[in-house]
Amino acid sequence: MKLKNLTTYIISAILAFAVLYIAVGNLYSGQKNTKTNFALNTYTTITAYGKDSKRASENAASVVADVEARFSAYIDSSEISHINAVQAKDTPIHISDELFYIIKTALDYSHISGGLFDITLKPVSDLWSISQNPRLPSQSEIDKALEHTGYENIILNEQDKTITFLKDGMQLDLGAIAKGYGADLASEEILKNGTKKAIIDLGGNICLIGTNKTPLGAFLDKCFKTDNKKPWRIGIQTPFAPSGTSCAVISVENEDSSKTSVVTSGAYERNFTENGVLYHHILNPKTGYPYNGEIESVTIIGESSMHADALSTTSFMMDIDDALTLVKKQGYDALIIDKDKKIHTTLDKSSVEIVDSLYSFAD
Ligand code: ADP
Ligand code: MG
Numbered sequence: 001m002k003l004k005n006l007t008t009y010i011i012s013a014i015l016a017f018a019v020l021y022i023a024v025g026n027l028y029s030g031q032k033n034t035k036t037n038f039a040l041n042t043y044t045t046i047t048a049y050g051k052d053s054k055r056a057s058e059n060a061a062s063v064v065a066d067v068e069a070r071f072s073a074y075i076d077s078s079e080i081s082h083i084n085a086v087q088a089k090d091t092p093i094h095i096s097d098e099l100f101y102i103i104k105t106a107l108d109y110s111h112i113s114g115g116l117f118d119i120t121l122k123p124v125s126d127l128w129s130i131s132q133n134p135r136l137p138s139q140s141e142i143d144k145a146l147e148h149t150g151y152e153n154i155i156l157n158e159q160d161k162t163i164t165f166l167k168d169g170m171q172l173d174l175g176a177i178a179k180g181y182g183a184d185l186a187s188e189e190i191l192k193n194g195t196k197k198a199i200i201d202l203g204g205n206i207c208l209i210g211t212n213k214t215p216l217g218a219f220l221d222k223c224f225k226t227d228n229k230k231p232w233r234i235g236i237q238t239p240f241a242p243s244g245t246s247c248a249v250i251s252v253e254n255e256d257s258s259k260t261s262v263v264t265s266g267a268y269e270r271n272f273t274e275n276g277v278l279y280h281h282i283l284n285p286k287t288g289y290p291y292n293g294e295i296e297s298v299t300i301i302g303e304s305s306m307h308a309d310a311l312s313t314t315s316f317m318m319d320i321d322d323a324l325t326l327v328k329k330q331g332y333d334a335l336i337i338d339k340d341k342k343i344h345t346t347l348d349k350s351s352v353e354i355v356d357s358l359y360s361f362a363d
Helices: 003-028 053-071 081-088 097-114 122-128 139-146 179-193 215-224 305-316 320-329
Strands: 033-038 044-048 155-156 161-166 197-202 204-208 234-238 244-250 258-267 269-272 276-278 296-302 333-338 341-346 352-354
Touching: 003 033, 033 053, 044 053, 044 179, 053 081, 053 097, 053 179, 053 197, 097 155, 122 139, 139 269, 179 197, 179 204, 179 258, 179 269, 179 305, 204 234, 204 305, 234 296, 244 258, 244 333, 258 305, 269 296, 296 320, 305 320, 305 333, 320 333, 320 341, 341 352
Parallel strands: none
Antiparallel strands: 033 044, 044 197, 155 161, 197 204, 204 258, 234 244, 244 352, 258 296, 269 276, 296 333, 333 341
């Protein structure tokens, strides 16, 4: 073959391949669509891929907005605010099935954590007001507020779907679990819309839906009945570094039509400093002060975002080994960063890439 002919042949082949790639890309992914919002006290980003991506991302975003409207303690018309307004003991309050389910799940985590996870801390967290007007409350203010807390003072009646408080002045705050619940509902909505690939990010509360294949990869798999898995790669935020800085990257394998949640809790997320002391938003129910332990951040990896959310907040307040054991027992994985920049994980180390040399595995 003459050189000129060979060149023409190669160029034609490249062009044909490019056209096929674009055509297949359009067929299998269409386009991607990103919907950003501010909901549940955080920036939310929902990115869906495929031909129905616009509808899917918009519907999923309105599901999240609905969860906020119903379950935020800071929206006067929400169901939670309705409960919080009662403030009288021994008064059964009727609640929706969904809210009953969320509270029941939250109480399960209170039980398994010996009371560290506690959705009744609102009287105390309102004093700290970390997200609005942060301030250091006085000891007597904290002591007084603590008198109106305690998960053990909640009675749920499964049959009547009621909640009863055993103390006056009790109020609920679902801040440690509602984002997870919202991400789970949003994922269901994405799948209901026929979308096969999406990322839901509710302020670091991430849900990965489907496989991370390129359109061509998906096409080739379909034609040749192969399975060229391409894991999702998720950066783990470096504690106290600017948002978006990662100290490690984890690879997450996820199947078609299923989801994996990656949820992080950390002292660096919402805080203020006074007289050189850092005060953050995860409170020790026993003292009413921010929990001061060995952990700087906890990331939980697993199916349900609601469970991962509750587990991340719970684990933050535990000893590292106990936290790893609990998370494993619940069927989830954990990646914990301690204050000495050591990484403890139940994940296979081959799926964790440390990208900041200041950090290393604990063993
Ligand atoms: P983020 O909201 O930053 O994702 P978390 O999921 O860890 O963080 O939840 C922290 C929120 O949960 C706090 O802002 C507060 O509303 C509430 N909270 C604080 N301390 C506790 C606790 N011990 N148990 C349950 N909820 C808590
Ligand atoms: Mg949480």
